[in-house]
Amino acid sequence: MTTRRRFMQYSLATSSALLLEGLLPRLVLAEAAMLKRKIPSTGEQIPIIGLGTADSFNVESTPTALKPLAEVLDHLFGAGGTVIDTAPSYEKSQGVIGTLLAQQGRTEQAFLATKVEGRESSIEEIEQEMADLKGAPIDLLQVHSMINYEKLLPLLREMKQQKKIRYVGITHHAEMAQDQMLDLVNSESMDFIQINLNPRDTKAEDKLLPLCQDKGVAVMINRPFLDGRLFNQVAGKPLPAFASDIGCTSWAQLMIKYSISHPAVTCIIPATSNPAHMAENALAGTGELPDESMRRRIAEYFK
Template sequence: MPSRRRFLQHSASLAALATLAPWLPFQPAMALSNLMQRPIPSSGERLPVIGLGTSRTHDVALNEEQLAPLREVLRTLVNGGASLIDTAPSYGRAEAVCGALAAKDDMRKRLFLASKVSSSGREAGQRQIAASFAALRTERIDLLQVHNLQDTETQLGLLRELKEQGKVRYIGVTHYLDSAHERLLQVLRREPVDFVQFNYSVGERNAERELLPFCADKGIAVLINRPFQRAALFDKVRGKDLPDWAMIELGASSWAQLMLKFILANQAVTAVIPATSNPRYMADNLKAGQGQLPNATQRQRIIELFA
């Protein structure tokens, strides 16, 4: 993601990232961070607010050359106090890559693994889910979600059975477009789920209208995808320096951190899952889950920066 590389180079983030050096080597001991956590409403279990998405970034060959940087991303995630990895069968080889990485260094027990089902029909869903268990090399998946509301009623019925059997801990539904938010609301009104995943960012704020308030009111955990709008938000601030107040008032040392802090300032959000294949970006993202979050006035100033 060249645009993000430029922003890291032209902000105070490089100095801040130096403080993350202990996270980058593998530390089997306790994580070295003060990463915020928020409760999953249906259980009270606390989940770190920064996770890792794997769309595009983890669709690589299963060889050491390709896996090595992703292994460092995973180690950075875990040593920074985080645990959530979100993947899907439709992300190419990402599930198998996540399974291979989780199998190393006794990493699986430190992870909250989330995947999806995107099939039509019960038998097709069963086959795809079985393949996900095999690819992830696990006997239990922490969160299994109906991807993009595909055959939602059938697949949620299957997921509930797996949850009752103890093979899945939590279930949910997902989408990634503003145009699907009303459909998500319709599903959430009639189907009990633990999680919902959707898009939300300083540049895509439709979820603030109904979806986020509904989830807060009904006790549904929220995962946020597309926090940078696939890097489009970096283009909005191309050539601009991060304002001094972002560091002074919020402790944000990069544009990425400011974007993530904007999202996390909404208390309905449980965690945000930016995708990356770069351990330095992973460390930078984790810093957004520390320190002060913007208040209403500061959120408005952030919106104006990206207008």
């Protein structure tokens, strides 16, 4: 992460200097609008870069702890993003998101995704568990790690029918679970899946992503940095020259663009508690995305 932080310090300083000198036209900034993708089941468009909150938002609700996280949200929404993913099992994270959205007046602006665990047994219990979102409406409710999906998916569909939520999905963060997810996408009705995809974890591209395209299921991507391990792999190394061909000025952007550029992918949710990193991540949602040839090139570089 040191490499990423140093790069951001340099790039922000350089951009500020260019703005002061009048060398960075306002037109360039105005054109940097975040791309959107359609949710297949409805056609609703959502921004492709979102925010994950596992670990990163698990803090006490004190002014000191909340200040940088509020700035993260400012960067997300300021860049045109709206998608936020959380879960009750992320300890304090879900309550922190609810608190910040309420404080900022963004409860209606956010596209909020959260999860249910295996222990819920009724709609009332699920709603009680979601109470720490401080009234923020839930757009997407997902069965976390597919645990107890047989019981929970019918409950979530009932909540959707009652208009208590808008979309239903399932999640997992490991490639070993993708065979089971293939079966569920084939056999169950759902709007979203959430899976891991990055230049090292590419199994989903073989069968699962094409199936989601065929079935009209939206795809949310987690772990685009492989929990930070990809940064360790490239620490101290310069970006490959081809990164500039798709407008990438950092390793984080190259990793994100790899994942989001697959045509079956709807959005991506890199987690961060660092406002500068959120701004950097959001830039990956602008400009040119890799074509299939470039995606192979990126994957080969990391392998």
